[in-house]
Amino acid sequence: MKVIIVGGVAGGASCAARLRRVDEKAEIVLVERGPYVSYANCGLPYHIGGVIEQESSLLVATEQLFRAVFTVDCRTRCEVTGISPKTKTVEIKNHATGEVTTEKYDKLVLSPGAAPIRPPLPGIDLPGIFSVRTVPDAKAIREWLDRGASELAEEQASSGFQALDKPKRAVVVGGGYIGLEMAENLAHRGLEVTIVEMLDQVMAPLDPECARLVARHLEQNGVRLALGDAVAGFRQNANGALEVHTKSGTVHPADVVILAIGVRPETELAKAAGLEVGQRGGIRVDEQMRTSVPDIFAVGDAVEVKDFVTGEWSLIPLAGPANRQGRIAADVIAGRDARFRGTQGTSVLGLFGATVAMTGANEKALTRLGDSDHEKMYLFPNSHAGYYPGAKTLVLKVIFRKSDGRLLGAQALGRDGVEKRIDALAMAIQMGATVYDLEEAELCYAPQFGSAKDPVNFAGMAPADVLRGDMPLVHWGSLGNGFLLDVRSPQEVATEGVPGAVNIPLPAIRANLAKLPRDREILVICRSAVRAYYATRILLQNGFNARNISGGMLSRSMLVPT
């Protein structure tokens, strides 16, 4: 059996290595357009930033390993330029020699990945404008950033432009994962960074109120944000510097521009071969990674996958799923029964000392799908026991099914202990856990690591209180005509009040029930919604109609734009 794998890196390389382990006799050919069979593309921004110093560190699995250990016929700098499903052949062009050959396959695995989007904007090919996909891309950016003033001066002089200093102003186009990682790494190198993002939020997989916190954090760290504005074009001005012109008419000067608008599945080859491509633009595969054409499989960023929670087809360009898909394709080719279960979109971003992570469905997606059987909560637990030094507030948004309590998704932000909560919640979602299960979760507790009631427990307890009817909930932005009751201390209220709210501190509630209306819904406010929960319980049990405003003042700062 001869298996040709098109594209290395995560999906293709995993497939090749796994296939050898499950089939010692197969002939495996790995065709990779670039110079490396596999490299750590998730590390590229950190290599550019200098955190990962050596380029060689990125070359995790070498061609030598693939040849010697996995006996894979590696064809780097070669590209598959055509597929003929009828003859089961591919056309391979060797970019080193220019030679074009035709080879037969018994099984073909496509792992072409997804290419950075480069819209056909005026000036997009000017020097100093880069995408971040490959090791050579990173090298080019590093060289551009490293060039001393003298070199630049020489080059600029010869090109007729005035001398330039070493690059110090960067514009990053796109506020997704790569864009934000690049922003951090460029700032780390001392550049002034501006992010231009077409959407009115960064990190599209986050819900907007969570993304707002990320935006504030970026700004606090000196990154300028131009949200809700799209690039119209690029120019080079008289002194050689770049200018990024936006549709709103703003001009952002730049010595370097990073295009991180997003990625698009590379499907030209697949389309030309007649493979079905889905509505999202990715190669359509079944749960065994088979495309619509017999004996052709596809894995990684180029394929559409089923969202584990919503069941929607989606594009999830992440390394973890790509690796698992590569393994599954290999197993299936070797005659085993392996199935991809879909993806939860679990992801994490480190950003100027903070961490942002998420898993499962977000509110935007559920709303878009017309799902009304979900509720959300905002929680602000400590990263570890408050009595042990260094505890930080976590921001946790939990989304769950109203009808049965099933956990649907979670988003978390903070300075410590963020991704471990999302990992536990990701495992919970995978296993179909409900918020009632989270209540009973037994996680690691010592004061420097967590709390006797971990944030993951709170992510169960608070929603369960809602579902059991113990804590009717309301959200900022949909308060209606309720009576606003603020149960914080007068000192806290003096610092930041809510217009129209009556202040009765929690310990004084029972003594002041007569002051509260019995004909209106009472909406209870505190800092993080814990004291408001206590107050709500008192009010409900005393016959009042009360609701807790989820997340209190802390979520207000997310949900009510200032």
Added chain:
Amino acid sequence: MKVIIVGGVAGGASCAARLRRVDEKAEIVLVERGPYVSYANCGLPYHIGGVIEQESSLLVATEQLFRAVFTVDCRTRCEVTGISPKTKTVEIKNHATGEVTTEKYDKLVLSPGAAPIRPPLPGIDLPGIFSVRTVPDAKAIREWLDRGASELAEEQASSGFQALDKPKRAVVVGGGYIGLEMAENLAHRGLEVTIVEMLDQVMAPLDPECARLVARHLEQNGVRLALGDAVAGFRQNANGALEVHTKSGTVHPADVVILAIGVRPETELAKAAGLEVGQRGGIRVDEQMRTSVPDIFAVGDAVEVKDFVTGEWSLIPLAGPANRQGRIAADVIAGRDARFRGTQGTSVLGLFGATVAMTGANEKALTRLGDSDHEKMYLFPNSHAGYYPGAKTLVLKVIFRKSDGRLLGAQALGRDGVEKRIDALAMAIQMGATVYDLEEAELCYAPQFGSAKDPVNFAGMAPADVLRGDMPLVHWGSLGNGFLLDVRSPQEVATEGVPGAVNIPLPAIRANLAKLPRDREILVICRSAVRAYYATRILLQNGFNARNISGGMLSRSMLVPT
């Protein structure tokens, strides 16, 4: 309804607070022997060590909160000295006034906790010998450690002993959680620390080979260990210093002694009232925290709980389960249907920059129970992607059911990312996950946080390889008469070899198959068992009988005493 809760801290205080939230009208009396209704007992070692500077930090939930917000009648410095189930009354002694009263209850909740074991050894009441249970205990230890030479001198002079320096030598009796935390904190204060432990390992809930790594880590941090030796008694010598005499005849000089031998459920009151006590010595309760006597509940360290994995009755003195039990008792008293699901024994310890964590069943327990349907594996993944700076090796022992792959338990050690993997695995165990589920787990990946194949995925993939028959396994210590094949590089073998092993580096295996025996089992060795896995696959598919030695050289150092 009048509910009397005996004992505050985790279980009792949680019960009181929860009960108020679900029953606004109940009369709730909280009787606590000590001065505080609730305090962070898990923080005591860190307060003694000075990490938590202020004693007030430990007083998380104050009496003021309980009175004002939860309208709980707090009786601190009061002790329940007798229970009469027939009359449904308790006898309460007020230690401040000496007054003894009798009060009726409708429901009684016992949360007496567990007391540090103080065996009746000669000299155990000498000054300078302390247990660590309460805030006053911590205060006494701090004062003892803080006393300057002059104060000591004065006191010693008046007592007829010679002048003493400030305490500088500590003996900790017991190598469990509290013992190790105390050892670290005393070392943090500059004391020389010796741990005397009766068992031949520290941290009894760990399997011995994992505990060996903890012991080495302690020794590397200057803590002396006297394992497998029990204290025979204590003496004060002529110059006033303490001596700890052991059964082996060793004498450990000490200026301070910490008794951390373990805890014993406080069941005197329960026994006197005729409540059933189990074989493990804890109050027996049902899954709704009811004792054997009507209207009496019990929660926390004093009760026996069902082990979630093995179904055995066990004593788990941990704050997390105590909190959950307190909530459940409150819910049941308020007429709700809540049930405790048992405990997994999830726990974590920070120790000189390292972390040790575990969840579920250990091998010792399964073996003791005669369970033969389990297998174990040792894994040594990176804490995060190896190409990003700062990755550390994790030691991960995974225990799973041979028949169906269900995850039974895990133990992990390392410097980074330890407890988050145990949290994910704890959630997996709670939800009944198999190693096949772990293979497909989708966790947070960015290079500073994890790997595209997270250690949790490896904890599924490697066992699944075993269960699918792809990787027959063998362990150091039970190698039998196999042919030892070391597939590491000659350089690695030169550094540390295995007697009798033949070295053929992995890339040379296929070319040297003729040198390998077809009539013997080939046991394959490498550093961490990854290359050995690749080699095992090659050998098996070439008709050899091969097994991978789990964990390779890295587990050898745990399993083969040097």
